[in-house]
Structures are given as C-alpha cells and as structure tokens.
Amino acid sequence: MDEMEHSTVQDLIPLYAIGALAPDEIAPVEEHLAGCAACRALLSEYQLVAEELLEQVPERRAPDRIGIWLENQTRRPARRAPSTRRPSDAPKAEPFWRRAIAVPGWAFALAALAVLLAIGINALWLLQSARATAGTDDGVARLISAPDRKSIELVATGQAPGAHGQLVYAPGSRVCLLALDGLAPLPPENAYQVWLLHDKERSSAGLFNTNAQGQAVVVLQAPDSITEYNEIGVTVEPARGSPAPTTPRLLGGKLD
Amino acid sequence: MPPASAGPSDQELIQRVARGESDALLLLYQRHGSAVYALAHYVLRDAALAEETTQEIFLSVWLKAGQYRSEYALVRTWLLSITRHRAIDVLRHRRRTDHANVSLDELMETDERALAVNDPQLEGGELHLLLRQLPPEQRTAIELAYWSGFTHQEIAERLKLPVGTVKSRILLGLRKLRDMLREGESASDRIARR
Numbered sequence: 001m002d003e004m005e006h007s008t009v010q011d012l013i014p015l016y017a018i019g020a021l022a023p024d025e026i027a028p029v030e031e032h033l034a035g036c037a038a039c040r041a042l043l044s045e046y047q048l049v050a051e052e053l054l055e056q057v058p059e060r061r062a063p064d065r066i067g068i069w070l071e072n073q074t075r076r077p078a079r080r081a082p083s084t085r086r087p088s089d090a091p092k093a094e095p096f097w098r099r100a101i102a103v104p105g106w107a108f109a110l111a112a113l114a115v116l117l118a119i120g121i122n123a124l125w126l127l128q129s130a131r132a133t134a135g136t137d138d139g140v141a142r143l144i145s146a147p148d149r150k151s152i153e154l155v156a157t158g159q160a161p162g163a164h165g166q167l168v169y170a171p172g173s174r175v176c177l178l179a180l181d182g183l184a185p186l187p188p189e190n191a192y193q194v195w196l197l198h199d200k201e202r203s204s205a206g207l208f209n210t211n212a213q214g215q216a217v218v219v220l221q222a223p224d225s226i227t228e229y230n231e232i233g234v235t236v237e238p239a240r241g242s243p244a245p246t247t248p249r250l251l252g253g254k255l256d
Numbered sequence: 257m258p259p260a261s262a263g264p265s266d267q268e269l270i271q272r273v274a275r276g277e278s279d280a281l282l283l284l285y286q287r288h289g290s291a292v293y294a295l296a297h298y299v300l301r302d303a304a305l306a307e308e309t310t311q312e313i314f315l316s317v318w319l320k321a322g323q324y325r326s327e328y329a330l331v332r333t334w335l336l337s338i339t340r341h342r343a344i345d346v347l348r349h350r351r352r353t354d355h356a357n358v359s360l361d362e363l364m365e366t367d368e369r370a371l372a373v374n375d376p377q378l379e380g381g382e383l384h385l386l387l388r389q390l391p392p393e394q395r396t397a398i399e400l401a402y403w404s405g406f407t408h409q410e411i412a413e414r415l416k417l418p419v420g421t422v423k424s425r426i427l428l429g430l431r432k433l434r435d436m437l438r439e440g441e442s443a444s445d446r447i448a449r450r
Contacts, residue, residue, distance in 0.1 A: 062293035
C-alpha cells in the first residue's frame, strides 16, 4: 500500500484517535505514524481529547449487586495464582450464575435418569427430550462412574411443602447433579437459583426452571470443589439470577 | 471525576490486584465502578448489558491486571478505555443482530437524554458543556463516532451525507475541543492534580 501523504494523515489522525476510521484506513495511518514524530505528537493531543471525552459521561450509580458479585467471585477459598492463569481460563462474558448449568448430553440424560429413579421421579419427560446429542459431558460421565459418588437429600422448608430433591456428587469434583420434584413451575420472569454455602459465604451454582410437572434435573458446576461447601439451598430469584438470595429458602441440605 | 482519595494510589492497587489481592480489586471497584457502569450504560443504553459489561471489565482486571502499563495511561483512563471498547463491541454485535433496525433518530434521541446535564441526579461534565458549544452537526458526528462506534463512512450512510462532509464535521469539532481544552485546564493538569 502506498504511503499516505503527510497532510492527508494529519487530517485523519483526529478520527483515528476516536476510532472513527474505516478498517482499511487504519493500517496506512499507523504505517505513517511509525515514521513521523510530528504526527505522533499530533496524535497525543487528540488522544487527550479522547480521554477527556471518556471522563465526561455523567456518573451513574452502579447496582449494589455488582460489588457483591465481584466480592463473591474474588473471595472464595483456594483462589487463583495469577502468574499461572492462561487467557483461555478467563470466564465468559455472562454473569457466572447464568452460565453455571451445563448443557446436557446423552450422559446427562443417563445420569439424570439414575437420579430420578433413585428418588422416584417420573423421568419420561426427560427421556423424551434428551436425545442422543453429539459429544458427552465429561464431568457428568466422571460423576456417573466415580466409585466414591455420594448423594444427599434436599428437604423442603415450609415455603415449599411437598418438594424434595437429591444431589449427587463426587468428592473433589465441581460437577454435580441435582434432581428435584414438587416445585411449582415459575413464570418467565423468575427462576430457581441454587446456592452453595461455605461457612456463611454463598455462591451461586446455577439457575433452572421445572417442567410442567414441577420436576427438574440440572447439572451444577460449582465454583469450587463441591467438598468446599457445607450446605446447598434453592430460592426463587429473577430470571437473570441474583448475586444473593432475595427470597426464603425452599429446599436445603447439608453436604458431608 | 471523583476527588483525589486517601489511601493507596490506583497504581498501587492494580499492582496488588496483579498479586491476587481481592481487597485491592474491590477498592478499585469502589473508586471507579460507577464511572465504568455509567460509561457502559451511556454507550449501550441498556442497564442489564451495562451491568454485564461492568462485571466483565472488573473480572478482566482481576485476571489481567499484570498487563496494565502505567506509561500509557492512568488506571482510571485504562479502565474507561477498555470499557468503551468492550461496550462498543457489544453494541456492534447487537446492531448486526436484533437491533439492526434502530433508527438514527432513535439513537440521537437517547443520546440527548444521556446528555441531559441538567438532571440533578447526574453530575454534568465540562466536556458536555464544551460539546454544547459545538455546532449541532459536529457534536452529532462526534457522538456517533465515539459513543456509538460508527466509522465516519457509516455515519455518512446513516445521515445520508457525503463522506467528506462527515469527516470534516468530526475533524472541525475535535479541533475545537482540542483548542478549548488547551485554553482551559488541560487533561495533563488534571492528571497531575490527582
């Protein structure tokens, strides 16, 4: 690409500084900048303008739950070693409580069936919908085959009489299966949210809704090893999830 | 702009965050979280997306604080800059999908609302006042470029104007802003004061 004229670049630099150039205009400008001190000085002036623009947006109070969420994300035990964290380890953009439920595959269906049968839930709805999709969920597959697999019962509080559930997990694993029955299907604006408690610290482990019969089977992805937690609980929250419970617990159980 | 705060500087905090100290990250959030959220909200015009973007920015700081280079920008400027870039990425993605048909009038209407410096709940900014001294067509072009993420060609297409006209409007407007800042308190003065 031919090098741009100095005067042409000078006219483009303000647009470059605020990101208003078309993609095909950027490379020639940067090429010229690399060899032209005068244009770099000019760019610095307009970068200050751009920085001032950033500062001029009126402040707006952020929702308190962002701070709570951040605290929840960064103050769990056995936290990171930054120097060893790879970029691929970075969490995705969505709030963690929204992406906590794994996508079910055929292994999920099998495991869910085992759990459902164990607690007497009619799993026909699940089997009908869980087709043999491509791939497997390794975490669930390991859970199914784990020799030290455990299960605990979730008991309803007075808020959800008749509800019951079972959690299947393997010590040391983050993946666990939760099967529930006797819960009322929620409207679209709400979801059930699963909480794991470590001492008095709560972490969200996923959102779900039930089928029309009030049943649900969910794969939970705990933020840390499941054995790091003492209790599990379920509440009703907004459909997007909540950083902390906002309604009374419906079911709960103590982890070994 | 928050007043200069007592306690560790932002740069000290970011170094502590890089060492994995969560208290330092929370302090950074307390100082700059509202500005990050406000900027994301300003660009995205959607509270839920602004919230997600704010979460993403501070989580990114938690994971990548070691990448911060003080020689390029203040911590706050760095935070706001990555927030703007991320929000514009989200905005562009939305334009390509479900919000492809948002009209320019609608965009500008919301921009006007966002620029309501008389709102007692908002803290007006100097540049807002400066922007209001620009001819409306220059202000519009700059706002669409900087806060809505349009290139000058895209703005020309949406405003149904020649590309050269839009380019001139942005150029003239930014030159005026630069001159106004030169005449008043410069950004570097403000930086030195922090």
